[in-house]
Amino acid sequence: xxxxxxxxxxxxxxxxxxxxxxxxxxxxxxxxxxxxxxxxxxxxxxxxxxxxxxxxxxxxxxxxxxxxxxxxxxxxxxxxxxxxxxxxxxxxxxxxxxxxxxxxxxxxxxxxxxxxxxxxxxxxxxxxxxxxxxxxxxxxxxxxxxxxxxxxxxxxxxxxxxxxxxxxxxxxxxxxxxxxxxxxxxxxxxxxxxxxxxxxxxxxxxxxxxxxxxxxxxxxxxxx
Amino acid sequence: xxxxxxxxxxxxxxxxxxxxxxxxxxxxxxxxxxxxxxxxxxxxxxxxxxxxxxxxxxxxxxxxxxxxxxxxxxxxxxxxxxxxxxxxxxxxxxxxxxxxxxxxxxxxxxxxxxxxxxxxxxxxxxxxxxxxxxxxxxxxxxxxxxxxxxxxxxxxxxxxxxxxxxxxxxxxxxxxxxxxxxxxxxxxxxxxxxxxxxxxxxxxxxxxxxxxxxxxxxxxxxxxxxxxxxxxxxxxxxxxxxxxxxxxxxxxxxxxxxxxxxxxxxxxxxxxxxxxxxxxxxxxxxxxxxxxxxxxxxxxxxxxxxxxxxxxxxxxxxxxxxxxxxxxxxxxxxxxxxxxxxxxxxxxxxxxxxxxxxxxxxxxxxxxxxxxxxxxxxxxxxxxxxxxxxxxxxxxxxxxxxxxxxxxxxxxxxxxxxxxxxxxxxxxxxxxxxxxxxxxxxxxxxxxxxxxxxxxxxxxxxxxxxxxxxxxxxxxxxxxxxxxxxxxxxxxxxxxxxxxxxxxxxxxxxxxxxxxxxxxxxxxxxxxxxxxxxxxxxxxxxxxxxxxxxxxxxxxxxxxxxxxxxxxxxxxxxxxxxxxxxxxxxxxxxxxxxxxxxxxxxxxxxxxxxxxxxxxxxxxxxxxxxxxxxxxxxxxxxxxxxxxxxxxxxxxxxxxxxxxxxxxxxxxxxxxxxxxxxxxxxxxxxxxxxxxxxxxxxxxxxxxxxxxxxxxxxxxxxxxxxxxxxxxxxxxxxxxxxxxxxxxxxxxxxxxxxxxxxxxxx
Numbered sequence: 007x008x009x010x011x012x013x014x015x016x017x018x019x020x021x022x023x024x025x026x027x028x029x030x031x032x033x034x035x036x037x038x039x040x041x042x043x044x045x046x047x048x049x050x051x052x053x054x055x056x057x058x059x060x061x062x063x064x065x066x067x068x069x070x071x072x073x074x075x076x077x078x079x080x081x082x083x084x085x086x087x088x089x090x091x092x093x094x095x096x097x098x099x100x101x102x103x104x105x106x107x108x109x110x111x112x113x114x115x116x117x118x119x120x121x122x123x124x125x126x127x128x129x130x131x132x133x134x135x136x137x138x139x140x141x142x143x144x145x146x147x148x149x150x151x152x153x154x155x156x157x158x159x160x161x162x163x164x165x166x167x168x169x170x171x172x173x174x175x176x177x178x179x180x181x182x183x184x185x186x187x188x189x190x191x192x193x194x195x196x197x198x199x200x201x202x203x204x205x206x207x208x209x210x211x212x213x214x215x216x217x218x219x220x221x222x223x224x225x226x227x228x229x230x
Numbered sequence: 231x232x233x234x235x236x237x238x239x240x241x242x243x244x245x246x247x248x249x250x251x252x253x254x255x256x257x258x259x260x261x262x263x264x265x266x267x268x269x270x271x272x273x274x275x276x277x278x279x280x281x282x283x284x285x286x287x288x289x290x291x292x293x294x295x296x297x298x299x300x301x302x303x304x305x306x307x308x309x310x311x312x313x314x315x316x317x318x319x320x321x322x323x324x325x326x327x328x329x330x331x332x333x334x335x336x337x338x339x340x341x342x343x344x345x346x347x348x349x350x351x352x353x354x355x356x357x358x359x360x361x362x363x364x365x366x367x368x369x370x371x372x373x374x375x376x377x378x379x380x381x382x383x384x385x386x387x388x389x390x391x392x393x394x395x396x397x398x399x400x401x402x403x404x405x406x407x408x409x410x411x412x413x414x415x416x417x418x419x420x421x422x423x424x425x426x427x428x429x430x431x432x433x434x435x436x437x438x439x440x441x442x443x444x445x446x447x448x449x450x451x452x453x454x455x456x457x458x459x460x461x462x463x464x465x466x467x468x469x470x471x472x473x474x475x476x477x478x479x480x481x482x483x484x485x486x487x488x489x490x491x492x493x494x495x496x497x498x499x500x501x502x503x504x505x506x507x508x509x510x511x512x513x514x515x516x517x518x519x520x521x522x523x524x525x526x527x528x529x530x531x532x533x534x535x536x537x538x539x540x541x542x543x544x545x546x547x548x549x550x551x552x553x554x555x556x557x558x559x560x561x562x563x564x565x566x567x568x569x570x571x572x573x574x575x576x577x578x579x580x581x582x583x584x585x586x587x588x589x590x591x592x593x594x595x596x597x598x599x600x601x602x603x604x605x606x607x608x609x610x611x612x613x614x615x616x617x618x619x620x621x622x623x624x625x626x627x628x629x630x631x632x633x634x635x636x637x638x639x640x641x642x643x644x645x646x647x648x649x650x651x652x653x654x655x656x657x658x659x660x661x662x663x664x665x666x667x668x669x670x671x672x673x674x675x676x677x678x679x680x681x682x683x684x685x686x687x688x689x690x691x692x693x694x695x696x697x698x699x700x701x702x703x704x705x706x707x708x709x710x711x712x713x714x715x716x717x718x719x720x721x722x723x724x725x726x727x728x729x730x731x732x733x734x735x736x737x738x739x740x741x742x743x744x745x746x747x748x749x750x751x752x753x754x755x756x757x758x759x760x761x762x763x764x765x766x767x768x769x770x771x772x773x774x775x776x777x778x779x780x781x782x783x784x785x786x787x788x789x790x791x792x793x794x795x796x797x798x799x800x801x802x803x804x805x806x807x808x809x810x811x812x813x814x815x816x817x818x819x820x821x822x823x824x825x826x827x828x829x830x831x832x833x834x835x836x837x838x839x840x841x842x843x844x845x846x847x848x849x850x851x852x853x854x855x856x857x858x859x860x861x862x863x864x865x866x867x868x869x870x871x872x873x874x875x876x877x878x879x880x881x882x883x884x885x886x887x888x889x890x891x892x893x894x895x896x897x898x899x900x901x902x903x904x905x906x907x908x909x910x911x912x913x914x915x916x917x918x919x920x921x922x923x924x925x926x927x928x929x930x931x932x933x934x935x936x937x938x939x940x941x942x943x944x945x946x947x948x949x950x951x952x953x954x955x956x957x958x959x960x961x962x963x964x965x966x967x968x969x970x971x972x973x974x975x976x977x978x979x980x981x982x983x984x985x986x987x988x989x990x991x992x
Contacts (some may be wrong), residue, residue, distance in 0.1 A: 019972060021968070026964065029964040029967065029968070030960040030961065030964050031960075033959070033960040033963040033964060033967075034963075034983065035956065035959050035960060035963070035987075037727070039987045040723065040953070040955060040956055040959065042987070043955070043959075043986060043987075044720055044723060044724070044955075047716065047720055048720075048736070051713075053735070053736055053739050053740065054739075055735040055736075055738070055739055056732050056735040056736035056739060058735075059729070059731040059732040059734075059735045060724075060729060060732040062731070063729045063730075063731055063732050064727075064729060064732070179710070180708055180709055180710060183709055183710060183713075184709065187709065202686075203716070204985070204986045205716050205719065205720070205955075206712065206716065207686055207985060207986065208958065208959065208962060208982075208986055209690045209694065209695075209712065209715070209716070209958075210685065210686050210687075210688045210689075210690055211685060211686075211688075211962050211966065211980060211982065211985075212694065212958060212961065212962040212965070213688050213689070213690050213691060213694050214685045214688040214980075215962055215965030215966045215969060215977070215980075216694070216965060217704075218965075218969050218974055218976075218977070219965045219968055219969055222969075222972060222974070223968065223972065225968070228957070228958065228961045230695060230950070230954045230957060230958070
């Protein structure tokens with residue numbers, strides 16, 4: 007990330023600690039607001055047991071049926087395990103339209119499946135699966151094709167450490183989480199629920215705000 | 231708040247202000263001075279002066295304000311023609327309206343206290359009078375306003391526009407309503423017939439909308455037009471008046487305090503205009519008068535009185551071309567504060583414009599770039615400045631032309647501006663007074679959504695939440711790292727507030743995936759979070775307080791966290807004991823109520839004498855502490871009476887022991903809380919009574935105390951008194967707010983309340 011030299015900027019304003027404290031104090035936020043942010047996180051991320059306890063302890067009713075978390079989490083667990091077939095079956099059980107109406111998601115699930123074949127060294131199956139399922143989709147869109155090529159490149163690198171980072175990361179757990187996150191978001195969307203975790207957004211806004219403000223002002227920085 | 235602060239200042243200035251003067255002295259004033267502020271040193275009754283100067287605040291920007299020296303030789307017709315009747319009317323209107331001026335007038339609280347006698351209010355405005363002697367205060371309430379004007383600051387400052395919970399003073403709703411509804415000001419100027427206008431709806435997309443305000447147009451009295459021509463020199467000397475309170479950026483770069491209101495442009499400036507242009511009374515029409523400019527260099531320009539607050543995110547205005555004259559050589563655009571007025575916007579440095587004769591856009595250049603269609607008579611041209619993208623856009627007759635210019639609004643305040651060149655050219659501007667031709671609301675919504683998703687594309691860096699503090703080296707955190715950080719925040723939040731079952735369930739589940747996959751989720755150790763049983767102990771104590779069981783809370787705190795009670799010279803212990811005393815008193819209130827019920831059910835009809843006696847016994851106010859031990863009528867059931875007596879004795883005994891323990895503690899905090907606590911003895915039913923008594927006695931006060939105790943316990947363990955999540959939220963909100971105030975347009979579209987706290991997903 008490019009950081010502009012601060013000397014070229016106009017003079018920074020400076021905000022004294024007392025003034026800043028006053029501003030912090032003026033921010034409108036209640037315990038109830040924060041509780042709801044927590045509940046949002048527990049629900050979206052599928053912490054069902056915690057969400058149930060929290061609705062009791064904080065006397066807060068979640069906006070959604072907590073049972074719907076269960077099926078979402080089973081799907082996520084399957085993806086985290088690498089059991090893509092199970093996950094796809096479960097998604098279709100829940101609502102077949104999710105994958106029908108979302109070709110990119112379906113492609114990424116199939117791609118994940120291919121990755122799992124390669125990870126397990128089932129090369130022949132991987133090839134067959136790629137040719138039968140993924141290649142036709144690759145022709146549909148250049149984006150899919152490039153993803154497919156990247157995935158197939160995994161086969162070329164027998165010894166993993168030599169693979170370029172962009173390719174070897176496909177085998178990481180983060181890739182599984184990424185796919186699982188996509189599926190989770192699609193299911194939430196199909197249920198008409200917000201798919202982004204608000205706490206996630208809060209951290210992004212904090213990152214953005216800290217950067218922008220520190221370019222322009224001297225002020226007391228966040229201290230946890 | 232600027233107004234509030236000024237109001238306070240005035241209150242402090244006029245120490246002799248008396249509440250009752252408002253009508254009488256204003257009536258006797260020789261001139262109506264809303265448009266003619268009397269200089270400070272004039273020999274006028276100070277109260278009237280105060281009121282008038284407060285009233286004139288919203289109009290303080292008047293460029294036509296004659297300077298003091300002009301008033302002598304030049305009689306002001308309106309003042310003399312106005313009958314006393316009219317003056318009274320206008321004063322009454324001012325009083326009756328919900329204007330900021332009246333609501334912050336120092337006379338207000340006192341006037342109210344005469345009729346309502348809210349002890350709450352009185353205590354706030356005059357801590358010197360004893361709060362637990364309501365009757366006495368009633369008699370003193372006139373003095374209250376005069377004693378200590380500085381005390382008044384407590385009331386306005388507690389009614390900041392951003393404060394969600396309204397303070398309990400009577401004045402608060404007035405202040406906030408007028409902050410949010412600038413059109414309320416209209417009512418204060420019934421004689422002027424010049425409508426102000428509400429904030430345009432597209433500005434609702436700005437997170438700082440509550441600060442953005444239109445203003446009343448300068449009060450223009452009939453004498454203005456005649457005065458106008460020969461007062462050019464005067465008006466140009468009143469620049470500082472006209473500038474009013476522009477955003478403080480670059481004004482004072484070394485120290486920064488946020489302004490409280492951001493004024494929107496509402497009219498063309500009489501000062502910053504070329505002499506060849508004449509401006510209509512309402513400040514919206516510009517007509518080119520006199521000989522057309524010769525050559526290619528000359529022109530006549532004008533700008534608005536106020537700059538555009540970048541906190542708008544996007545600002546938009548439209549210009550109707552009433553007549554394009556012969557050539558339609560008109561430029562619509564914007565520029566800095568001191569751009570030459572003899573040139574078209576776009577020709578000069580720090581100016582930008584879209585020209586009607588050739589459709590070119592100009593950004594500080596002699597030759598423009600082809601941009602849009604030409605325009606002329608009957609066309610409506612819209613000009614938008616997008617501070618989130620630092621560019622501009624134009625519309626014609628409601629259709630979008632395109633975006634144009636770069637780096638707009640980054641380094642200077644911008645003013646809508648206009649340039650004409652030829653005789654007969656005339657335009658009329660719409661700053662939001664009328665409906666816009668272009669669907670600006672929809673456009674701004676889209677831009678807001680886009681800006682928000684751009685911000686949400688920010689990659690969280692690993693250093694963001696590290697204890698080492700922010701670092702200049704930004705490494706994007708992986709999804710797992712972010713997840714881990716959030717889990718930590720959630721868990722520490724749950725532990726902080728003692729949601730122990732949730733915390734355990736969460737901990738169990740969040741650590742599950744990390745087991746098999748060798749990912750360090752780092753949820754923090756049990757010990758660090760106090761999940762080793764400490765959390766339950768703390769929760770139990772807190773719950774004891776919430777239930778009013780102070781004895782148990784005290785005993786448990788003494789057992790597990792003895793430091794909490796001794797730190798700060800036992801301040802926490804004192805607070806808990808105060809609450810204990812209140813609980814004892816509340817118990818007597820309950821018993822008394824019970825007894826009343828029993829009595830009324832047993833008593834034969836016609837017990838008028840008993841009623842009277844009872845009435846005396848429970849008389850709410852000002853009974854000395856001992857007298858509260860009452861003599862109930864003999865037919866009261868024995869058990870109830872005994873219970874009540876015992877409870878009262880216990881309460882009084884407890885109060886006396888506290889008096890012994892704390893009378894020598896001279897800390898103001900201790901003394902004031904003690905007074906307020908003991909003060910509720912005076913009330914038959916403190917909670918029902920309202921005011922300060924209820925505030926201190928009501929069950930919510932238990933929650934506040936419980937929260938305080940929780941924080942004290944956490945602090946005694948070296949933990950933050952506020953959950954990290956709350957700190958983060960406050961810090962983020964403050965950052966974004968600050969950015970919006972210093973001109974980062976994108977921040978205006980980052981509405982933290984709406985995005986994260988609103989009920990409905992966007």
